[in-house]
Amino acid sequence: MLEKMIKNPGQKIYSTRITMVFVLVLTLISSLLLIINTNIMFPFSLFTPQYFAYVSYLFFSTNNIESTLFYLVMALAVLGLFFYFYRASKNKPKLYFAALILYILDTIFMVVSTFEANSFGWMIDLAFHLWIIYTLLTAVIIVKKGLQNESL
Numbered sequence: 265m266l267e268k269m270i271k272n273p274g275q276k277i278y279s280t281r282i283t284m285v286f287v288l289v290l291t292l293i294s295s296l297l298l299i300i301n302t303n304i305m306f307p308f309s310l311f312t313p314q315y316f317a318y319v320s321y322l323f324f325s326t327n328n329i330e331s332t333l334f335y336l337v338m339a340l341a342v343l344g345l346f347f348y349f350y351r352a353s354k355n356k357p358k359l360y361f362a363a364l365i366l367y368i369l370d371t372i373f374m375v376v377s378t379f380e381a382n383s384f385g386w387m388i389d390l391a392f393h394l395w396i397i398y399t400l401l402t403a404v405i406i407v408k409k410g411l412q413n414e415s416l
Contacts, residue, residue: 273406280360280403283396284350288343295339307392310346310367311374313339342370357407364400371397 291309295317298305305314320335349363371393378386 273409276402276406277357280399281350281354283399284346284353284363287396288347288350291343291346295343299336305389307389308396310342310370311377311389311393312370313343315373315377316342342366353403357403360400360403360407364397364404367393367397367400 287309290306291313294305294309294314297303298314298318299321301321316335316339320332320339323329323331323335346363346366349359349366353359353363371390374386374389374393378389
């Protein structure tokens with residue numbers, strides 16, 4: 265029954281990979297913009313690297329180089345991990361599950377970090393996060409059912 269619900273599984277996997285590229289690119293751009301203190305963030309991206317990039321900027325502004333470098337490395341580590349999941353998932357499709365877990369953890373961190381911000385701007389981010397989680401979950405279901413090579 266699930267196979268009938270997911271039409272064109274190969275196309276869904278392709279769409280998931282394109283979504284992952286957009287997430288990577290927008291996260292990188294947002295993080296760079298936060299490092300130079302523009303306060304511009306794109307909603308279709310990982311929150312954690314942007315948070316770490318902004319914290320690194322705050323430490324940099326106080327001349328705390330060690331903490332600046334620590335948070336930059338943390339931002340790059342999270343972004344690099346998602347990039348690894350993107351690259352390796354083509355040959356190891358089960359890594360979509362790892363990407364899904366990482367994105368869920370990122371979403372939880374975003375909600376916990378921004379819930380008390382007295383604004384509803386984060387809800388737009390949450391909507392995009394939920395869409396990306398849905399996209400990754402679809403890929404996980406397709407891989408679990410062994411449908412990823414059908415209808416390419």
